[in-house]
Every structure is written in structure tokens, then in C-alpha cells.
Amino acid sequence: MSRKKEEWGPHTHCIICGKAIPEGEKTCSKECSRKYEEELKQYKKQQKMSYLFIIVMVGMILVFFLASYFARG
Numbered sequence: 904m905s906r907k908k909e910e911w912g913p914h915t916h917c918i919i920c921g922k923a924i925p926e927g928e929k930t931c932s933k934e935c936s937r938k939y940e941e942e943l944k945q946y947k948k949q950q951k952m953s954y955l956f957i958i959v960m961v962g963m964i965l966v967f968f969l970a971s972y973f974a975r976g
């Protein structure tokens with residue numbers, strides 16, 4: 904009898920450990936939810952850093968461009 908799978912109904916999986924959990928939930932336990940929040944924080948930090956990196960790069964290119972523009976006269 905492999906009908907048990909159908910009894911699960913709509914469900915999703917814990918984004919940390921992959922356990923089956925009710926739909927609408929993100930994590931299966933407080934431990935996983937804590938890990939998830941930590942990962943989210945890390946991710947946001949990384950995103951901020953990459954934005955900063957892009958801004959610095961664009962700024963440097965702009966400065967370089969302006970410097971060469973004014974150097975030519």
C-alpha cells in the first residue's frame with residue numbers, strides 16, 4: 904500500500920533541513936527557524952556588501968573617466 908503519500912495533502916518542505924511541514928510554514932522547528940534567520944541576515948549582509956562593491960566600482964570608474972577627461976584638457 905503506497906497510498907500514504909496522497910494523505911499528505913498540500914505541504915511544503917523545511918527550507919533548512921527539508922522535512923515535510925504544513926503549507927505556509929517555512930521551517931520545521933525553532934532550531935531551523937533560527938538557522939534560517941541567521942542565513943537571511945548573512946544573505947542581506949552579503950547583498951549590502953555587493954551593492955557597496957558596485958557603488959565603489961562605479962565611483963572609481965567615474966573618477967577615472969573624469970580624471971582622464973580633465974587630463975586631456
Ligand SMILES: [Zn+2]
Nearest residue numbers: 917920931935
Ligand atoms: Zn527543519
